[in-house]
Structures are given as structure tokens and as C-alpha cells.
Amino acid sequence: MLxxxxxxxxxxxxxxxxxxxxxxxxxxLMPGNPLALIAGVDVGLxxxxxxxxxxEQVGLNEPLLAQFFDYWKSVLTFDLGFSYRSGRSISELISxxxxxxxxxxxxxxxxxxxxxxxxxxxxxxxxxxxxxLSLLTGMISLQSLPSFWLGMLLISVFAVQLGxxxxxxxxxxxxxxxxxxxxxDIIRHAIxxxxxxxxxxxxxAYLTMRYAMLEVLGSDFIRTARSKGASERRVLFGHVAxxxxxxxxxxxxxxxxxxxxxxxxxxxVFSYPGLGRLIFESVSGRDYxxxxxxFLVFTVAVLVANLFADMMYPVxxxxxxxx
Amino acid sequence: xxKRTSIPILLVSLLLLVAGCSDSDSDSTTTAAGGxxxxxxxxxxDTETTQTDTAEPVVVRAxxxxxxxxxxxxxxxxxxxxxxxxxxxxxxxMQLDAAGEPQNWLAASVTASDDLTxxxxxxxxxxxxxxxxxxxxxxALFTFNYFIESATGxxxxxxxxxxxxxxxxxxxLVFALGAPNPAFDLVALxxxxxxxxxxWESIENPGEATFDISTNVGSGPxxxxxxxxxxxxRFEANADxxxxxxxxxxxxxxxxxxxxxxxxAIRSGEVDVGFERVxxxxxxxxxxxxxxxxxxxxxxxxxxxxxxxxxxxxxxxxVRQAVGLAIDRQDIVDTVYLGAATVGSPGWVHPDKxxxxxxxxxxxxxxxxxxxxxxxxxxxxxxxxxxxxxxxxMTFEYITNSSDSLRLRIAELTAEMLADIGIGTTxxxxxxxxxxxxxxxxxxxxxxxxxxMATWGWSAPIQANTIRIAELxxxxxxxxxxxxxxxxxxxxxxxxxxxxxxxxxxAAAQLISDLQALIAELQxxxxxxxxxxxxxxxxxxxxxxxxxxxxxxxSKLSLLPPGxxx
Numbered sequence: 001m002l003x004x005x006x007x008x009x010x011x012x013x014x015x016x017x018x019x020x021x022x023x024x025x026x027x028x029l030m031p032g033n034p035l036a037l038i039a040g041v042d043v044g045l046x047x048x049x050x051x052x053x054x055x056e057q058v059g060l061n062e063p064l065l066a067q068f069f070d071y072w073k074s075v076l077t078f079d080l081g082f083s084y085r086s087g088r089s090i091s092e093l094i095s096x097x098x099x100x101x102x103x104x105x106x107x108x109x110x111x112x113x114x115x116x117x118x119x120x121x122x123x124x125x126x127x128x129x130x131x132x133l134s135l136l137t138g139m140i141s142l143q144s145l146p147s148f149w150l151g152m153l154l155i156s157v158f159a160v161q162l163g164x165x166x167x168x169x170x171x172x173x174x175x176x177x178x179x180x181x182x183x184x185d186i187i188r189h190a191i192x193x194x195x196x197x198x199x200x201x202x203x204x205a206y207l208t209m210r211y212a213m214l215e216v217l218g219s220d221f222i223r224t225a226r227s228k229g230a231s232e233r234r235v236l237f238g239h240v241a242x243x244x245x246x247x248x249x250x251x252x253x254x255x256x257x258x259x260x261x262x263x264x265x266x267x268x269v270f271s272y273p274g275l276g277r278l279i280f281e282s283v284s285g286r287d288y289x290x291x292x293x294x295f296l297v298f299t300v301a302v303l304v305a306n307l308f309a310d311m312m313y314p315v316x317x318x319x320x321x322x323x
Numbered sequence: 324x325x326k327r328t329s330i331p332i333l334l335v336s337l338l339l340l341v342a343g344c345s346d347s348d349s350d351s352t353t354t355a356a357g358g359x360x361x362x363x364x365x366x367x368x369d370t371e372t373t374q375t376d377t378a379e380p381v382v383v384r385a386x387x388x389x390x391x392x393x394x395x396x397x398x399x400x401x402x403x404x405x406x407x408x409x410x411x412x413x414x415x416x417m418q419l420d421a422a423g424e425p426q427n428w429l430a431a432s433v434t435a436s437d438d439l440t441x442x443x444x445x446x447x448x449x450x451x452x453x454x455x456x457x458x459x460x461x462x463a464l465f466t467f468n469y470f471i472e473s474a475t476g477x478x479x480x481x482x483x484x485x486x487x488x489x490x491x492x493x494x495x496l497v498f499a500l501g502a503p504n505p506a507f508d509l510v511a512l513x514x515x516x517x518x519x520x521x522x523w524e525s526i527e528n529p530g531e532a533t534f535d536i537s538t539n540v541g542s543g544p545x546x547x548x549x550x551x552x553x554x555x556x557r558f559e560a561n562a563d564x565x566x567x568x569x570x571x572x573x574x575x576x577x578x579x580x581x582x583x584x585x586x587x588a589i590r591s592g593e594v595d596v597g598f599e600r601v602x603x604x605x606x607x608x609x610x611x612x613x614x615x616x617x618x619x620x621x622x623x624x625x626x627x628x629x630x631x632x633x634x635x636x637x638x639x640x641x642v643r644q645a646v647g648l649a650i651d652r653q654d655i656v657d658t659v660y661l662g663a664a665t666v667g668s669p670g671w672v673h674p675d676k677x678x679x680x681x682x683x684x685x686x687x688x689x690x691x692x693x694x695x696x697x698x699x700x701x702x703x704x705x706x707x708x709x710x711x712x713x714x715x716x717m718t719f720e721y722i723t724n725s726s727d728s729l730r731l732r733i734a735e736l737t738a739e740m741l742a743d744i745g746i747g748t749t750x751x752x753x754x755x756x757x758x759x760x761x762x763x764x765x766x767x768x769x770x771x772x773x774x775x776m777a778t779w780g781w782s783a784p785i786q787a788n789t790i791r792i793a794e795l796x797x798x799x800x801x802x803x804x805x806x807x808x809x810x811x812x813x814x815x816x817x818x819x820x821x822x823x824x825x826x827x828x829x830a831a832a833q834l835i836s837d838l839q840a841l842i843a844e845l846q847x848x849x850x851x852x853x854x855x856x857x858x859x860x861x862x863x864x865x866x867x868x869x870x871x872x873x874x875x876x877x878s879k880l881s882l883l884p885p886g887x888x889x
Contacts, residue, residue, distance in 0.1 A: 031757040035766055051767060054530075085400075086392050086552060087533040093552075152583060160591045167587045173384070173555030174575045268580040273553045277580055281390065281553065286756055 008310060012303055019299045024071045027283075027291045034060070034084050034286040071292065080293040085285055090293045093278060098260070098297075100170050101267070101274030104190055105259035108197035113252055115198075116205025121241060123206070124213030135206070143203035151196045151269035158192060165192050168271040193270045197263060201255065208251040212244035219243075246317050250309045257305030261298040380572040383865050383882070386585035386594045390553050390578050393536050396516055397476060397529040402782050404598040406477075407877040408576065411558060412453075412541035413516030416444055416463070416496075417508055418889055421880070423787065423872040425513040426889035429458070429542070433512065439503035439826045444496040444512070450565040452519045453546045463496055464488060465520035473529050481511040503826030506788050517542065544569040544879050553578055566887040571865060574882065589615065589859055596860040596868070598877045602729060603661040606857050614863040620870045621665055621675055622856040623786035626655075626730075628737060628849040629762060629779040631772050633809030636712045641699035643846035648692035649744045650737055652685045655851050659732045663857060667850035670839025671792055675872065678789050680836040683843040685850075692744045703745050710745035718747035719775040724758040730778040733851065748776060763807055768800050772809060779807065779848070783874060786853070789835050793819035796838070796847050810847035 035054065055061045059070070074081055080090035119139075123132045159167030166172065166189050177185050216222065217240055225235050260275070267276035275294055282290035391405045392398040394412070399405035418428035427433060431445045450458040467488040470478040484507075487499045500507065522540045526532050539547045542565070545558035558574040577594055579585040586605065588594040590612065601609060601617060610617040628650075636642045652666045668674060670683035701710040701717065709716045723734040731752055738748040753761075762777045764770035785791050785805070797803030797819040798811035818838050825831040856875040860868055868876040869888060880888045 031760045051765075082533075085390075086398075088552075096552075152587075155584075155587045155591075159593070160587055163591060167591050167593060168579060168584050169554060169577070171554075173551075173577050174549055174557040174573075269584060271553075271577075271579045271581075271584045273551070277553055280580060284754075284756065 008307070012307055016299070016303055019303070020072070020075055020296065021068075023292050023295045023299065024068055027286070027288050028064070030283075030286065034288055075296065080296075081289045083282075083290045084287045085282070085290070090290055093290065094275065094293060094297060097273060097275045097278050100272060101263075101276060102259060103170075103186075104193045104197060104266070104272065104274065105263060106256075107190060107194040108201060109252070109255050109259055111194070112198045112201035113205045113255070116202045117209045117248060119202070120206040120209025121213055121236075121244075124210045124217060124244075125236060125240075127214060127217070136210070139203040139206045142199060143207075145200065147196065147200050147263075147265045148269050150199060151193075151266055154192050154196055155269070165189075167192070170273050189272075193263075193266055193272055196266055196269075204255070205248070205251065209244065209248050212247040213240055216240050216243045243317070246313060249312055249316060253305040253309035253312070254302070257298075257302040260301035261294075381570065381865060382573040382575065383571045383596060384575045384577060384594045385596045385598050385877075386577050386579055386588060387598045388579050388582055388585055391556075392552075393534045393539065393550060394547065394556065395534055395538050396478060396518065397532070398534055402477075402784060403875070404877045407598075408556070409516060410543065411545040411574070411879050411882070412539055412543040412547060413518070414450070414542045415513055415515055415517065416446075417513040418880070419513055419871055419874065419878070420889040421869055421871055423874060425508045428513075428889070429463070429517055430512065433508060435507070439505050439507070440500045442498040442500070442507055442512070443491070444498070445494070446496070447565065450542050451563055452542050453540045453561060454519075456519070456521065458517065458519070458542050460490055460494055460496060462520045463517050464490055465524065466515065466518045467496075467498075469518065469523060470515065476530070478515045481514050485511075502824050505826065505828050505831060506790055510788055544883060545574055553580075564883075564887075567884060569879075569882050570867060570884045571882045586859075589861070592861065595864040596876075597858060600854070600875070601857045601859050603659075603663040603857070605859075606661075606663060609859045614861055615859055616862045616866070617857050617859050618868055618870055618876060619663065619855055619857040620872065621673070621853065622875060623673055623783040623853065624856075625671075625781045625786055625853055626664075626667065626733065626851045627779050627781075628851065629774070629777045629808050630848065631775055631809055632847060633772075633811070634775075636701065636717065639699060640845065641695045642701070644844075645692040645695045645744055646741065646746070647846045647849055648686060648688045648695070649740050649746075650849060650851065651687045651740060652851055653687070654740075655733060655736060658736060659729055660852065660854060663855040664852040665855070667852045668839070669843035669846070669850055671786075671795065671842050671850055672789055672835065672839050673786055673853050676786075676789055678832045678835045680839040683839050689743050696744060701745070708742070708745060709747040716747060717745065718749065720751055721748040721776040721778075722751045722753055722758055722761055722774055723778040724755045725752040726755050727778075729854075730780075734778050737851075768804060768806060772807065781805070787874075790822060790831065792835060792838055792842075793822050796842060806847070808848050810845075812841070812845055812847075815841050815845065815847075 035051070052061070059067065062070075078091075080094070082088065083090055083093060086093075119135055123135045126132045155167045158165045170189050171177070171182070171185050172189075175182075175185060222235060222239055225239050230238070261279075263274075264276040264280050266272070267274045268280050271277070275297070278290060279294045281287070282294065387404055387408075389401065391400045391408060394405065394408050396409065396413070399409045414429045416428060416430040417425040417433065420426045429447055429450060431447045434443050435441070444463075446460050446463060452458055467482060467485070470476070471482050471485060471488070473479060484500045484502055484504055485498055486501050489497050489499075491497050498507070504510075519540050519542075522538060523529075526538075536547050536550050544561050544564045544566070546561050547556060548559050549555070549557040555578060556576040558576070560569040560572045562568045576598075577588070579588070582599060582602075585594065585597055585599065586601075589597055590609070606617050606619065609615050630637050630643070630646070632638055632643060647669060656662060656664045656666050665674060666685060668679065668683055669685050670680055672679045674681075696710060701712055703710045705711070707716070709718055711717060721734055721738060723730045725731070731750075734750045734752075738750050741748055758777065759766075761774040762772065762779060764773060785794070791805075794803055794805040796806055796810055796812075796815050798806065798816055800806070802819065802823065815838065818834050818841070822831060822834040822838070825834060856870075858868070858876045860866070860876075867881065867885065869878070869880045870876050871878055871880065
């Protein structure tokens with residue numbers, strides 16, 4: 001068991017090394033230039049000497065390989081460096097943004113998985129019935145909604161037409177709210193982004209749960225349980241749901257990891273100051289260090305979540321325990 | 324940081340706790356969420372009443388798209404509205420009036436020598452910094468020397484021709500220029516913020532320094548009191564402003580990620596004015612909604628087609644002229660801008676400028692264009708509607724930036740116009756940084772060009788100072804550093820060089836006029852239109868917006884009482 005665990009960790013380290021290296025290469029493969037961001041206004045009006053000086057300041061004149069080693073050194077020493085845009089420490093930027101992102105991504109993940117799992121289970125239980133078919137059609141339509149469109153639609157209805165909820169931001173700007181007033185303000189601002197993200201993530205949870213359940217429902221031991229005379233309720237909760245939960249846990253673990261990447265589109269539509277917005281701003285300005293750091297956080301989260309799911313399997317499902 | 328982020332962190336932990344407790348219990352969580360929505364409705368009602376109740380201090384909430392960092396002279400990001408927000412906090416010696424002409428501001432008098440190489444400026448009395456200390460001539464002297472020594476940035480560039488800045492016996496500031504500069508008042512005196520020496524003298528390398536807003540001590544009508552990256556700025560009125568207290572007591576600038584979000588917030592009443600231009604199709608819609616109003620007027624931004632004219636077949640004048648004739652500029656103004664633009668002069672200069680040459684009118688003549696191409700030997704031998712050149716079809720990649728839907732429409736419309744003269748185009752819409760990198764690699768024309776045709780536009784300052792026409796067309800990258808199309812013509816070069824050193828305003832105007840005629844004839848680029856500026860504001864909150872010709876409404880003038888404006 002321990003040896004298997006070690007092998008697993010090795011594999012994860014390899015994936016980590018590849019992902020982190022790609023993380024350096026990909027931003028630099030994008031056409032475009034961070035100079036506009038570094039130099040700020042009227043970058044074209046720089047003389048060649050000024051341009052060279054700026055490039056040297058941020059180390060872009062070094063050979064790519066040297067930049068690559070510097071980058072690995074910074075990854076291994078947890079020193080994420082400084083943003084080209086604001087000159088601020090990136091660890092500080094990320095720790096400022098992450099809570100906002102987690103508030104809306106985890107909020108929606110929670111609601112969406114509860115609703116999705118419940119509906120998915122129900123749907124599978126009533127397989128082929130009218131309820132199942134309408135749910136399935138409904139979910140597939142939901143899944144194909146463009147996220148920015150849904151966000152804009154909700155803004156237009158609930159913020160512009162009805163005026164019930166704020167349309168942008170994480171808080172009322174310069175409100176000076178403190179304590180509960182501020183909590184309330186933050187919750188009101190989070191509702192529309194959470195609702196949008198929830199609507200978009202329900203189908204994933206629903207479909208995973210439905211298929212997992214269907215697979216279990218068709219297996220021999222369910223027939224045995226039924227023929228033993230177990231009640232429907234006992235079959236559903238004691239046998240089917242218990243066995244169907246493993247793929248759902250994987251799904252949730254991955255979704256949990258994705259929460260750390262934020263939602264670029266939703267945070268842009270709602271001008272929400274999370275990690276997704278930070279990624280959006282850094283990609284449009286080619287702020288390489290910030291892009292790298294944001295993707296690094298995301299990569300680590302996905303790997304850790306996978307590792308977690310791997311380790312959870314034996315706990316959930318005794319059949320997966322290796323002797 | 325800890326204080327600001329503590330509440331979201333708390334909420335997230337709460338969320339995780341709830342998740343842990345009620346993983347399978349769907350009922351309880353749904354009701355909890357339902358409960359939240361109910362309280363929010365009540366809160367929504369509250370906000371609306373507070374909005375209408377704030378009659379006493381005037382608070383204007385403005386929308387911008389994209390963060391501007393800490394908005395000091397070394398950190399602000401965009402020429403518009405970044406510079407305009409900078410100048411809310413600082414003052415320059417001169418200030419543009421509603422007609423776009425520089426007027427005395429911190430300067431009590433500005434005089435230029437006859438040969439325009441020496442400018443003498445005296446200072447007003449009574450101006451103070453936000454921290455209460457007096458603004459003196461020494462601060463002004465410090466500022467100009469500081470920008471000259473620190474070499475990078477817009478304000479250092481404004482001062483490139485300055486040989487020395489000194490204080491004379493009368494206590495006036497004297498600028499000695501290496502060459503005559505008739506626009507020195509416009510490009511330098513009305514552009515450069517005067518800095519407090521006591522704050523900046525300790526900052527040795529401003530290009531590399533990290534700033535927070537404590538550096539933002541200016542003399543302007545507003546003082547920045549809070550900044551949250553990608554969220555908002557808060558400015559408080561400076562009641563002791565030397566021109567009188569501003570008409571607006573507090574300015575909150577909200578940072579949006581995109582225009583659509585800003586527009587929604589204006590329509591929902593969460594924001595009172597948009598600093599970015601409203602797109603033409605929104606003007607009527609917004610104007611019709613009470614209490615929103617739209618103010619509209621001509622501006623100096625430009626819309627054009629850039630073509631790499633260094634490569635065949637566009638190095639052939641006949642092809643360029645045919646392209647120019649094929650474009651129906653009025654159609655672009657009517658169809659794309661719904662009338663909210665001025666038809667582009669093929670000679671570059673806006674018709675509202677005094678140096679505009681009225682003899683260079685745009686001509687739309689498809690028959691002549693086709694005749695020109697026929698005569699030059701570009702025939703359509705295979706009858707597919709596209710002419711050939713060296714056996715290859717004359718089809719070109721035409722790139723535009725995806726973030727600008729108006730440009731995309733212009734590209735599609737002009738592609739159809741070009742099809743009428745047998746020139747094919749493939750319109751490709753790419754992300755902004757990719758488009759910039761193709762047209763202007765590394766923002767340095769020494770890097771060449773990686774495009775065939777592209778939509779393009781210059782910001783207002785390039786049009787506002789008409790002498791800059793030389794920078795667009797001169798073949799030497801040192802002078803023509805904005806010459807993105809690879810254009811080169813000896814006659815144009817000669818006039819552009821003469822223009823750079825011409826001291827006599829009348830003679831300079833004549834040179835600019837000659838250049839316009841040459842540009843219209845030689846077509847280094849295709850000028851299409853000058854889009855109007857249209858800005859939306861909530862007239863219940865504040866209505867005294869001043870439209871500066873060619874600059875829009877975002878300036879300190881708009882927030883000062885009318886009596887304090889120049």
C-alpha cells in the first residue's frame with residue numbers, strides 16, 4: 001500500500017513538472033508583447049534606448065533558458081515575483097483575490113452539486129419515465145448556454161429591470177460598510193454570480209450522478225437485493241447511491257480544484273475582483289509573471305484534488321482497497 | 324490586506340462548514356439559499372431610497388473599463404481616461420478650455436519669444452498642495468527638471484526639445500528650447516502635472532519604484548483617498564482649491580472589466596456617468612431612458628485602414644489610389660456609426676482643425692478605381708471577380724481586433740467595397756494584443772510589420788497636435804516613428820522635416836496643408852472617419868458636464884463650478 005502510494009506521488013511530481021514547465025512556455029508562445037503594460041501610456045513613443053532599458057528592468061532581455069531557470073527557482077522557493085502591471089507582489093495579489101473567487105465558485109459548487117446529485121439520482125431512479133426525459137433534455141439545454149450570455153441576461157433582468165440586486169463587483173465601492181452591513185453587502189453582490197455559476201454547473205453534477213446510478217442499477221447485486229425483498233428506499237440509499245458515489249466524488253474533487261482557477265468569464269461579466277478577473281487582465285496585458293502564478297495555483301489545486309480523489313476511493317469503496 | 328480580505332475568507336470558511344454538515348441533506352441548504360434571496364430583496368429596496376436621499380453632498384460614481392493603477396504620473400495606464408484622472412489630482416501650468424485651446428491655469432502669464440525658442444511663465448498665487456503646503460515656483464522648476472532627468476514616460480517626452488529650465492530674476496520660469504516649438508504650450512505646458520518637490524525629491528528612480536496612494540499629493544480639485552485594484556478609486560473634493568471648491572464633493576470611479584458591465588450599471592442607476600464612449604447604437608436607447616442623458620460631439624480619435632505599402636502590389640500608387648477611391652466613407656459613417664462620426668479627410672487632418680486643407684475632399688468613384696487598376700495591368704483573367712497580380716489572386720488578409728465590434732463592421736463593410744474593384748480580402752478578427760503585435764511589433768517600427776491590411780486608429784493627442792502628422796509618414800524611424808505602413812516618399816520626407824523646425828505658425832500651417840494634399844494623393848493609409856464622442860450621465864445626480872472639443876467630458880473642468888472654468 002505504501003509503495004503504491006509512493007508510486008502515485010512520483011507520478012504526480014512528473015505531471016507537476018510538465019505542467020509547470022508548460023506554464024512558462026505557453027504565455028510566451030502567445031503573440032503580443034508585455035511592453036505596452038510595463039511602459040504604460042504611449043508605448044510607441046519610446047525611443048529605442050528607453051525601450052531597451054525597460055526590457056532590461058524586467059529581465060526580458062535575458063535568454064529564454066535563463067528566464068526559464070529563474071522561473072523554476074521562483075516556483076520552488078514559493079517566490080512568485082512581482083506583477084509587470086502594478087509592481088505589486090503576486091503572492092499578495094493572489095491571496096487578495098482567492099477568497100473572492102472561492103466565495104462564488106465554492107458557493108455555486110455547493111448548491112449545484114446538491115441540486116445536481118439529487119436530480120441525477122431521481123432521474124436515474126425513474127429512468128425512461130417522463131420526469132427523467134424532461135430533466136435530461138432540460139439539463140442538456142442548460143449545459144449549452146453560453147456563460148457570458150446567461151450572466152448578462154441575469155444582470156439585465158435582476159439588476160437593470162427589477163433593480164433587486166447589484167450588477168457588478170464584490171462590494172459597493174467606497175461604501176464604508178462595516179460588520180454585518182458589509183457581510184450583507186458582500187452576500188448581495190455574490191448572489192448573481194453564484195446563481196449564474198450554479199445554473200451552469202448543475203448539468204455536470206446531474207449527468208455524472210445519473211450515469212453512475214444507471215450503471216449500478218443494472219448490476220447483479222441490485223437484482224439480488226430486490227429479490228431478497230429489500231425495500232425500494234433501502235435499495236436506493238443502501239446499495240445504489242452508496243456504489244454510485246465514487247465517480248461523483250471524483251467529479252466534485254475536480255470541480256473543487258477548478259474553483260481555484262476562478263471563472264474568467266463570469267468574473268469579467270460581473271466585474272468581480274477574483275482570480276479569474278486577474279487572469280483576464282494579465283492575459284490581455286501579457287503580464288507573464290501573474291499569468292504564470294495564477295496558472296500555477298490552478299495546476300497545484302487540480303493535482304492535489306486528483307490525489308485526494310485517488311486516496312478517497314479506497315475509503316468510499318472497499319473493493320478498491322489493495323492488500 | 325488582512326482587514327479587507329478577512330470577511331470573504333470568513334464567508335468561504337462558513338460555506339465550507341455548511342458543505343461539511345449538509346452534504347446529503349438537500350432540503351436544508353436550499354431553504355438557506357432561499358432565505359438569503361429574501362433578505363436581499365429587502366436590502367435592494369433600501370439602496371434605492373438611499374440613492375435618492377443623498378441630496379446634500381454631491382457624490383458622482385463614474386465607470387471606467389480597466390484598472391489605472393495608483394494614477395500618479397508614473398503609474399497611470401491609459402492616455403484616456405488615465406491621464407484625465409491623473410489631472411483631477413494635479414494641475415498643469417495651462418489647461419485646455421472648452422474649445423480645446425490652452426489657457427493659463429497655474430500659470431498667471433505665458434509668453435513666447437518671437438522665434439518660439441524661449442517660453443517664460445509666471446505662477447499664480449495662493450495654490451496649495453493637498454497637504455497644506457504652498458505650491459511655489461520651485462516646485463514647478465523641480466517638476467520639469469525631474470521629468471527631464473528621469474527620461475522615461477510621457478512627460479519626459481513632452482520636454483525632449485528643452486535645453487534648460489531656470490528661474491529668472493523676476494521669479495519666472497524660463498524654458499530654453501533647442502528648436503522653435505509653436506505647440507509647446509499645448510504639448511508640454513497643458514500636459515505636464517506639477518509635482519510637489521517635498522514628496523518626489525526622495526524618489527530617485529520613479530520608473531522602478533513601487534507606489535501606493537500616499538504619494539498622490541497634488542494641487543488639483545480632487546484628492547485620492549482609497550484605491551482597490553480592479554474595484555474602485557475614491558476621490559474627495561479639495562475644498563481649498565485655488566480656483567474654488569469643486570461642484571462635486573466626492574468622485575467614486577468604479578473599475579469594470581468590460582463596457583457591457585459598465586453600461587448595465589449606468590442603466591440600473593448604480594453608476595452615474597460613463598467615462599468611456601458609448602457606442603453609436605446605444606445612444607438613442609440611453610438618451611430615451613430617464614434620467615439618463617447623452618452628450619455628443621466631435622473628437623480627434625481616428626479610424627483608418629493600414630496597408631503594408633512597402634510590399635507589392637500596394638507599393639504601386641495606382642493600387643493605393645484605387646483602394647482610396649473604392650471606399651465610400653459616407654456609407655461607413657451612416658452604416659457603422661449611424662451618423663455619429665465625421666467623414667474622414669484623406670489628408671488625415673480633422674475638418675475642425677484650423678490647419679485643415681479643404682481642397683482634399685474624399686472621393687468615392689468605383690469606375691475610376693477599376694479603370695486605374697485595368698490601366699496598371701491588374702486584370703481578372705480567370706473571371707472569378709478577383710484580379711490577379713503576378714499570377715496570384717489579389718486576395719489579402721485583413722485583420723481587426725475582436726474587442727471592437729465597430730472595427731469588425733468597418734472591416735466587413737470595406738471588404739465588400741474592395742470586392743467591387745476586384746480586390747479580395749479575408750477578414751480575420753484576433754485578440755487585441757495579437758492585432759497590435761502584427762501591425763506594430765513590439766511597438767517599434769524598426770521591427771517591421773507582419774500584416775497585409777488592418778483596421779487601425781490613433782488616439783486623440785496625435786490628431787490634436789497637427790504637427791505630429793510628420794510622425795505618421797516620414798520614412799526615417801527616428802522622425803516617422805508612427806509610420807506603421809512602411810510608407811516612404813522623398814517629397815513627403817522633405818516637407819515633414821521642414822515642418823519640424825518651422826518657427827512661423829503661418830508657414831507651418833502651409834506645410835501641414837501641403838502634406839495633407841500629398842497624403843491624400845499618395846495614400847500611405849486610408850483615412851475613414853473621426854468617430855464622435857458620446858457620453859452618458861445621470862442628470863439627476865450631476866448635469867454640468869463640459870464637452871472639451873476633441874477630448875470628451877472627462878476632465879476636471881466638468882467637476883468645477885462653471886465660474887471656475889477657463
